[in-house]
Amino acid sequence: xxxxxxxxxxxxxxxxxxxxxxxxxxxxxxxxxxxxxxxxxxxxxxxxxxxxxxxxxxxxxxxxxxxxxxxxxxxxxxxxxxxxxxxxxxxxxxxxxxxxxxxxxxxxxxxxxxxxxxxxxxxxxxxxxxxxxxxxxxxxxxxxxxxxxxxxxxxxxxxxxxxxxxxxxxxxxxxxxxxxxxxxxxxxxxxxxxxxxxxxxxxxxxxxxx
Numbered sequence: 001x002x003x004x005x006x007x008x009x010x011x012x013x014x015x016x017x018x019x020x021x022x023x024x025x026x027x028x029x030x031x032x033x034x035x036x037x038x039x040x041x042x043x044x045x046x047x048x049x050x051x052x053x054x055x056x057x058x059x060x061x062x063x064x065x066x067x068x069x070x071x072x073x074x075x076x077x078x079x080x081x082x083x084x085x086x087x088x089x090x091x092x093x094x095x096x097x098x099x100x101x102x103x104x105x106x107x108x109x110x111x112x113x114x115x116x117x118x119x120x121x122x123x124x125x126x127x128x129x130x131x132x133x134x135x136x137x138x139x140x141x142x143x144x145x146x147x148x149x150x151x152x153x154x155x156x157x158x159x160x161x162x163x164x165x166x167x168x169x170x171x172x173x174x175x176x177x178x179x180x181x182x183x184x185x186x187x188x189x190x191x192x193x194x195x196x197x198x199x200x201x202x203x204x205x206x207x208x209x210x
Contacts, residue, residue: 002083009053010203012082013060022063023198024188028122028181029055032114033107034206035180036166040106051107052206054091055114072096097158103165113162116154117177120144123151125181125190132192133181138174 002008013026033055037048061075072093079089093101094108095115103109124141125133127150144150145159163173181190187204189195198204 001085004050004053004085004088006049006053006056006206007203009056011201013056014198014200016060016078017063019063020195020198022059024195025119025122026056026059027184027198027204028118028188029058029111029114031055031180031184032118032177033110035176036110036114037107039176040110040166050085050088051091051110054088054095054107054111055118057088058092058095058111058115060092068096068098072099097161106166109162109165112158113166113168113173114177115162116158117162117173118181120151120154120159121174121177121181122188122190123154130192131190133178133185133188133190134192136178138171138178141174141178142171 013023017023017026030052033051034048037051042048042051057075057079059071059075061078062071065071065074072095076089076093079092087105087107090101090105091107091111093099094103095111097112101108103112121133121136121141124144125131125136128136128140145156160170163170166173168176181188185191186193187196187198
């Protein structure tokens with residue numbers, strides 16, 4: 001079995017994902033997952049790391065296998081072949097509503113809450129004059145959710161389902177995800193400036209305090 005380190009997860013993500021936006025999406029969802037872990041009362045650093053790794057890896061196979069017939073299924077197969085722990089594999093599988101992995105554990109429920117909403121929050125930030133998460137109010141995100149023409153690929157139903165699964169009111173979950181993005185804003189290109197390059201190695205550091 002592989003040691004589930006963040007460096008190993010980043011290496012795997014970069015092996016299968018060459019495009020910067022998808023790598024940044026993994027980092028964004030990782031940040032949201034770590035925040036959700038702490039909200040759920042997870043105090044053990046290794047367990048917080050595990051929640052974050054599920055976020056980092058949840059779409060690692062998407063660039064190569066983008067269809068519902070392959071995405072997630074192939075990713076889970078690859079993780080098993082390479083000896084990743086089953087809780088991480090299940091967490092990755094649980095993020096897609098069409099798999100047979102029902103979100104049962106707090107971590108599996110959290111990835112549903114983190115995935116679509118993290119991407120949607122990023123889209124909301126990029127249309128602001130500041131192009132920054134630092135001045136994004138939750139109310140703006142909630143308003144954009146009602147605009148069906150905005151970021152139309154984002155499944156609003158999945159965002160609401162995620163909030164229900166983690167037992168949070170939607171405004172509370174939106175506020176949590178916004179706060180989670182702020183420490184990684186520069187890395188994600190959501191601090192008002194251009195996003196930095198994301199090399200294959202080393203893995204971007206988790207911001208201090210995270």
